[in-house]
Structures are given as C-alpha cells and as structure tokens.
Amino acid sequence: xxxxxxxxxxxxxxxxxxxxxxxxxxxxxxxxxxxxxxxxxxxxxxxxxxxxxxxxxxxxxxxxxxxxxxxxxxxxxxxxxxxxxxxxxxxxxxxxxxxxxxxxxxxxxxx
Amino acid sequence: xxxxxxxxxxxxxxxxxxxxxxxxxxxxxxxxxxxxxxxxxxxxxxxxxxxxxxxxxxxxxxxxxxxxxxxxxxxxxxxxxxxxxxxxxxxxxxxxxxxxxxxxxxxxxxxxxx
Numbered sequence: 001x002x003x004x005x006x007x008x009x010x011x012x013x014x015x016x017x018x019x020x021x022x023x024x025x026x027x028x029x030x031x032x033x034x035x036x037x038x039x040x041x042x043x044x045x046x047x048x049x050x051x052x053x054x055x056x057x058x059x060x061x062x063x064x065x066x067x068x069x070x071x072x073x074x075x076x077x078x079x080x081x082x083x084x085x086x087x088x089x090x091x092x093x094x095x096x097x098x099x100x101x102x103x104x105x106x107x108x109x110x111x
Numbered sequence: 112x113x114x115x116x117x118x119x120x121x122x123x124x125x126x127x128x129x130x131x132x133x134x135x136x137x138x139x140x141x142x143x144x145x146x147x148x149x150x151x152x153x154x155x156x157x158x159x160x161x162x163x164x165x166x167x168x169x170x171x172x173x174x175x176x177x178x179x180x181x182x183x184x185x186x187x188x189x190x191x192x193x194x195x196x197x198x199x200x201x202x203x204x205x206x207x208x209x210x211x212x213x214x215x216x217x218x219x220x221x222x223x224x225x
Contacts, residue, residue, distance in 0.1 A: 001170075034213075043115075043201060043216035044154070088153065090214075098169070099214060103153035 002027045004091050006102035014110050019076040021105045023089030026070065033065055034090040034099070035074045044088055048074070079109045113138050115217035117202050123223045130189035132220050134202030141207045143185040144169075144214065145177060147198040154201065160185055161207070192224045 003026040013019050021035075032051055036044040050056050050065045050072065060080075065072040076083055086106050090099040115136045124130050134143065145157040146169075156169030158177040166177050174196060178186045185204075189196055200220045205212035 043218050044214075045216065046213045049213070098156060098159065101154040103151065 002030070002091055002093075002098075002100035004089060004100045004102040006087075006089055006105050008105060009103075010106040010108070012108045012110060013079050015079060015081060017079050017109075019079045019083070019107060019109075021074045021076075021087050021089075021107070022071065023073065023091075023102055024071050025091045025100070027091070027093065028067070028070065029093055030067075030091045031094070032092040033063070033072045034092075035061075035063060036088040036090060036101075038086040038088060038104075040085070047087075076107075079107075081109045081111050083107060084109045113215060115202060115204055115215050117200075117217035117220050119220060120218065121221050123225065124192050125225050126194055127191050128224075130192045130196075130222065130224075132187040132189075132200055132202075132222070134185045134187070134217055136183055136185075136204040136215070136217075138204060138206070138215065139182060140204035140215075141182065142205045142212070143179065144203040144205075145175070145185070145187045146201045146203065147171070147196075148201060148219075149198050157187065157200075192222075194224050196222065197224045198222060 007022045034049045035047045037047045038044040048063045060077045062075040086104045088104045089102045143160045146154045160166045160179045202217040203214040205214045
C-alpha cells in the first residue's frame with residue numbers, strides 16, 4: 001500500500017513570502033500527483049496536478065515532481081492570507097482509482 | 112454546474128442507531144468515493160464505487176457499508192453507529208475517462224455519535 005507523507009505539518013509565513021510544501025510517496029509505480037487545498041470547514045478542491053517529471057507553473061503556484069526521489073512539492077510565490085488552508089497531496093497509480101492522500105500541511109499566511 | 116451534494120450536512124446520533132449519509136452528483140461520473148476526515152489523520156478512504164452495484168472496500172471499511180443503485184447517487188450506511196465513527200464524512204466523484212481524473216468533493220457531513 002502507498003505511504004504518502006507530507007512536511008511540514010504546519011507552517012506560518014508572512015504575507016508576500018515564498019512557501020514550499022513537500023510530499024513523499026513510496027510506490028515508484030505512481031503516475032498521477034495532485035495537490036488539493038481545503039479551506040477551514042470546506043471541501044477539498046483540486047489545486048494542481050502533474051503527471052511527468054519536471055515543473056509546472058500556474059499563476060503563483062508551481063508544482064515540481066522528481067519521481068526518482070519519490071518526491072513532489074508545491075511552491076507558492078507571494079503568499080496571500082487567502083492561501084491559508086490545509087494542503088493535501090495525493091498520489092495515484094491510475095487516475096480513476098484509489099488516491100492516497102497525505103495527512104496535510106496547515107498553512108497560515110499572516111498579513 | 113458540476114456539483115457534488117451531501118445530505119445531511121450535520122447529524123447527531125446515539126450509539127447503536129443506524130445512520131444513512133447520502134451523496135449525489137450531476138456530472139455522470141462513474142467513480143464515487145466515501146472518505147472520513149479526522150484531525151491529524153487526513154482523508155481515509157472507506158469505500159470506492161466504480162459504477163452501479165460495483166463497489167470495493169477502501170482502507171477502513173469496517174463498520175460501514177455502501178449502496179449505489181443509480182450512477183448519480185451513492186449512500187454510506189452505518190449499522191449500529193459507534194462513538195469512534197464521529198467524524199466528518201466526504202463524498203467525492205471522478206470520471207474514468209482519461210487517466211488523470213480529478214476528484215470533486217461534496218461539502219461534507221459532520222456526524223456526531225453520542
């Protein structure tokens with residue numbers, strides 16, 4: 001079974017800072033990598049995904065995947081208070097079957 | 112508008128009572144999921160359904176059962192609820208088309224078992 005670990009567990013950063021969130025996984029056959037964001041009291045919502053080694057940028061968010069290191073990360077440029085949320089990474093071997101979620105990183109961006 | 116709905120949003124039950132949580136989606140997604148979320152434990156998969164009457168156990172199925180008689184509707188049943196089933200339950204759906212299906216989550220049901 002897949003083991004997905006996130007670090008750090010929680011993070012407090014000032015507004016405007018660059019934030020980095022990490023996710024490691026155990027199954028080298030994993031193919032699909034997601035970041036979900038969950039604001040307090042709300043449903044998780046997909047933020048970004050990546051399916052091949054390398055980097056993908058969407059606005060202030062960048063996702064980086066290194067399959068050989070069993071590691072992917074989410075970087076937030078110019079962090080905003082509205083980015084404060086629980087960030088969940090998810091890994092899947094097939095896109096439509098089991099996602100394995102990490103326990104999450106709680107991000108708090110201070111104005 | 113792509114949407115996953117859950118009913119009820121809040122529920123308080125006594126230990127030993129039966130619980131029915133309902134989930135609907137309007138996207139004709141084949142695959143649906145039930146998760147529970149507890150502080151510090153993240154999202155734990157209870158059951159996954161690949162289509163009508165095609166259900167598989169997830170990581171923590173004990174104490175739960177599911178029913179899917181229509182593609183757009185997926186129910187989670189707790190027979191004789193226990194206090195350790197107090198949690199927030201999320202339903203999700205995804206399409207099996209393509210290989211990178213995004214999961215869409217409902218708003219959650221907060222269940223308290225006294």
